[in-house]
């Protein structure tokens with residue numbers, strides 16, 4: 005068993021002493037949340053523990069700076085230092101992902117997708133994306149979201165038996181609907197995407213290919229998943245999932261689309277950039293370029309594979325029979341409960357995760373990921389144990405909570 009140490013463990017989280025003196029009411033909330041994060045297993049597939057260096061950048065005076073525009077072309081004075089921070093973030097992102105251009109200003113993954121659509125599409129255009137019941141994101145055509153309101157979305161699905169994307173269905177829908185863009189990417193698909201297949205379909209029908217790689221981009225950074233960069237016209241991503249940076253978004257593209265993407269972010273969809281977050285993104289890209297991060301990314305996948313196999317031993321039906329990534333979706337129905345009941349019983353034991361849609365029927369399953377527990381230094385042996393704790397928690401065995409506390413005590417996210 006290899007345990008990959010997460011990030012430098014020589015620093016603790018920023019101390020809250022000053023805040024505690026000034027505003028004990030809010031300090032109490034922050035400390036309560038730190039305690040919650042430290043005493044449960046954070047298995048939400050979209051979450052992770054940022055390093056103390058990332059937290060330091062987020063809590064820095066760069067938070068005070070207004071910086072509309074781009075480095076060297078700002079609408080505000082006094083940008084000489086934040087310009088350097090943004091240039092470093094851009095250069096590190098381009099080097100890390102082998103992209104010709106990086107825009108690091110998107111406030112979130114959703115705003116990155118909004119900007120990509122704004123750069124390439126007009127309202128009313130047809131877009132082909134994974135349907136929401138199969139794991140498409142809100143920004144892939146939900147009627148409650150700008151995407152569903154402003155564009156005409158057509159959804160592809162997954163095969164009911166295998167849970168896998170049917171690329172022939174994607175091609176048939178592209179042929180029938182002639183979309184202006186095809187979106188590949190999902191909130192819950194546990195397998196690698198075949199970016200070459202998507203590119204071929206996009207080329208055949210003259211569509212742009214937008215990869216929404218919010219989830220796997222951290223694995224891509226560590227060489228543990230295929231990269232969409234050589235295939236997609238535009239790659240949208242978050243920086244806070246497996247990538248382990250601050251909460252935020254990013255867009256990668258070729259030189260030919262750089263100006264359109266930049267204008268779609270600012271001034272079309274956003275105002276001033278959040279320079280403290282951009283500095284924290286630079287720190288995270290720096291960390292992600294190290295051999296330690298590559299080892300981390302591979303361990304995340306190894307852990308997810310073991311956890312999926314052991315959850316199957318406990319009786320869960322694992323979607324696609326396993327995973328290629330950090331992400332697992334499972335149906336607890338063979339254990340006599342639905343996803344919502346399972347989530348509640350698991351939460352009572354301190355196992356924090358989400359429910360998700362399943363590729364068949366309308367019962368919900370559970371979605372979990374190994375990014376955060378791997379950052380804590382847990383390896384395959386701990387994954388096997390976590391699967392046993394899942395079984396105990398579903399039986400409402402009080403031992404489950406004790407076992408979670410034993411694990412989090414040995415693997416604290418922020419030692420000290």
Ligand SMILES: *Cc1c(COP(=O)(O)O)cnc(C)c1O
Pocket residue numbers: 050111112113114115117141143189190191216217218219242252253
């Ligand atoms: C997480 C995610 C997003 C959005 O990220 P936010 O930062 O929450 O806006 C977009 N697309 C996909 C596929 C995601 O998984």
